[in-house]
Amino acid sequence: MVSVAIFDYGAGNIFSLKNSLEKLGATVDVITTFDNPNHYSGLLLPGVGNFDPAIKSIHEHSKIRFKDYVKDDTPVLGICLGMEMFFEKSEEGHEKGLSVIDGEVIELPSSMKIPHMGWNNLEIKKPGKILEGIDDGSWVYFVHSFLVKPSSNDIITAESDYGIKVPAVVEKNNFFGTQFHPEKSGKIGSIMIQNFLEECKK
Amino acid sequence: MTLTKRIIPCLDVKNGRVVKGLHFESIKDAGDPVELAKQYSDEGADELVFLDITASEEQRETIKTLVRKVASVINIPFTVGGGVKSLEDARNILLSGADKVGINTGAIKNPEILTELMNLFGRQCIVVAIDAKRNYEIKENTNVFTENGKQFWFEVFIYGGKEETGIDAIEWAKKAQKLGAGEILLTSIDKDGTKEGYDILLTREVVKSTSIPVIASGGCGKPDDMVEIFKESNVDAALAASIFHYQSHGVNGVKRHLKDKQIPVRL
Numbered sequence: 001m002v003s004v005a006i007f008d009y010g011a012g013n014i015f016s017l018k019n020s021l022e023k024l025g026a027t028v029d030v031i032t033t034f035d036n037p038n039h040y041s042g043l044l045l046p047g048v049g050n051f052d053p054a055i056k057s058i059h060e061h062s063k064i065r066f067k068d069y070v071k072d073d074t075p076v077l078g079i080c081l082g083m084e085m086f087f088e089k090s091e092e093g094h095e096k097g098l099s100v101i102d103g104e105v106i107e108l109p110s111s112m113k114i115p116h117m118g119w120n121n122l123e124i125k126k127p128g129k130i131l132e133g134i135d136d137g138s139w140v141y142f143v144h145s146f147l148v149k150p151s152s153n154d155i156i157t158a159e160s161d162y163g164i165k166v167p168a169v170v171e172k173n174n175f176f177g178t179q180f181h182p183e184k185s186g187k188i189g190s191i192m193i194q195n196f197l198e199e200c201k202k
Numbered sequence: 203m204t205l206t207k208r209i210i211p212c213l214d215v216k217n218g219r220v221v222k223g224l225h226f227e228s229i230k231d232a233g234d235p236v237e238l239a240k241q242y243s244d245e246g247a248d249e250l251v252f253l254d255i256t257a258s259e260e261q262r263e264t265i266k267t268l269v270r271k272v273a274s275v276i277n278i279p280f281t282v283g284g285g286v287k288s289l290e291d292a293r294n295i296l297l298s299g300a301d302k303v304g305i306n307t308g309a310i311k312n313p314e315i316l317t318e319l320m321n322l323f324g325r326q327c328i329v330v331a332i333d334a335k336r337n338y339e340i341k342e343n344t345n346v347f348t349e350n351g352k353q354f355w356f357e358v359f360i361y362g363g364k365e366e367t368g369i370d371a372i373e374w375a376k377k378a379q380k381l382g383a384g385e386i387l388l389t390s391i392d393k394d395g396t397k398e399g400y401d402i403l404l405t406r407e408v409v410k411s412t413s414i415p416v417i418a419s420g421g422c423g424k425p426d427d428m429v430e431i432f433k434e435s436n437v438d439a440a441l442a443a444s445i446f447h448y449q450s451h452g453v454n455g456v457k458r459h460l461k462d463k464q465i466p467v468r469l
Binding site: 011012013015016019020048049050081110113114115116117118119120139141143144145161162163181183184185186187189190 | 204205206208243248270273274277278279280296297298299300301321322323324325326327384385413414415438439468
């Protein structure tokens with residue numbers, strides 16, 4: 001049995017994510033601070049809310065910094081906003097990001113409908129732990145208005161086409177991010193969450 | 203490839219059962235919401251919409267329980283609406299397991315709620331539901347159209363289609379977007395329950411006037427009605443109820459049909 005935590009910024013539906021982790025056999029705690037000892041095998045930053053309030057909810061309720069909590073050994077899955085928070089800054093807000101991945105978060109170009117909402121397919125760039133067993137072209141569910149722009153494209157393992165190339169999956173050390181919502185992406189999403197849990201078991 | 207067109211079964215729920223009416227009236231029983239939600243999700247629905255058409259204060263807890271049950275059996279996005287008037291109502295729905303909250307009458311009565319919700323939860327969770335109907339009494343400052351030689355404008359109706367508002371649907375759609383809506387669920391009262399096809403004119407005009415996703419609703423009687431609305435307008439999604447409820451076409455069958463007609467869908 002693998003034990004993981006979801007960080008709750010208090011801004012939306014985390015029930016679906018919790019439910020999908022539990023269905024795959026994980027025990028899930030919902031936490032709102034990093035000040036208690038980290039006895040989890042993995043951490044999830046969910047994809048609900050806005051950049052500034054989410055970052056603030058971490059800083060205001062935790063004396064321990066995110067980086068010191070997860071160090072380089074707790075696998076972290078950032079979903080949508082959760083992945084955007086890995087970066088240094090975002091055009092959605094003024095707060096500094098968690099800065100565990102170099103790069104920034106920018107708005108989607110206004111030539112397309114925003115939010116980018118719906119099912120789009122993955123163009124797999126390179127093998128990745130989260131993408132184990134996922135076929136090129138698989139459908140996943142997106143709903144976002146911003147995209148990540150890593151300083152190094154090497155960390156992008158899959159993209160999606162929305163007029164421009166949207167980084168869909170990033171992996172760097174113990175940090176895994178998906179711009180789409182695996183907990184809302186049917187069976188494909190379930191496989192990715194399972195892959196993350198496998199990583200947590202190691 | 204880019205985004206697929208979304209096919210969205212709708213579950214109108216009254217007293218814990220899925221129902222479907224004609225012109226918002228004469229309601230028929232169509233099944234258990236939890237069972238139907240699971241079935242549609244497994245058959246490949248892209249999203250679900252769950253409208254509590256009898257929402258009242260006393261039923262708040264019942265709805266939360268039902269939302270939670272439905273959300274625990276599916277792994278696709280899920281909108282819940284019906285009787286949402288306050289931030290607290292919306293919060294309850296989102297925290298019970300819904301991804302988006304649908305607001306109709308509540309937003310007409312208090313448009314600022316859209317901005318408040320956007321600031322709290324983000325635009326992507328806010329679906330503004332608009333029920334529109336042709337009004338042949340032309341008045342100023344409305345978008346006037348002509349069909350079969352008759353002039354009319356599209357008026358917004360509230361309280362489940364029972365009360366007129368004097369508000370132009372196209373103007374309201376634009377305003378809702380400006381205030382914070384992330385998506386519009388557009389129902390044609392004229393077409394709802396008729397099974398004659400979607401309201402092409404209404405859908406096309408709202409899509410043209412906004413830059414957020416629009417879901418067409420009302421009038422779908424067969425898979426070709428979906429083909430038609432996708433070909434005739436740039437709408438993002440099509441919602442239907444009866445064609446799925448009565449097993450005349452499974453979700454998967456409908457999507458295969460759309461694919462055969464060159465509509466991009468997820469299969």
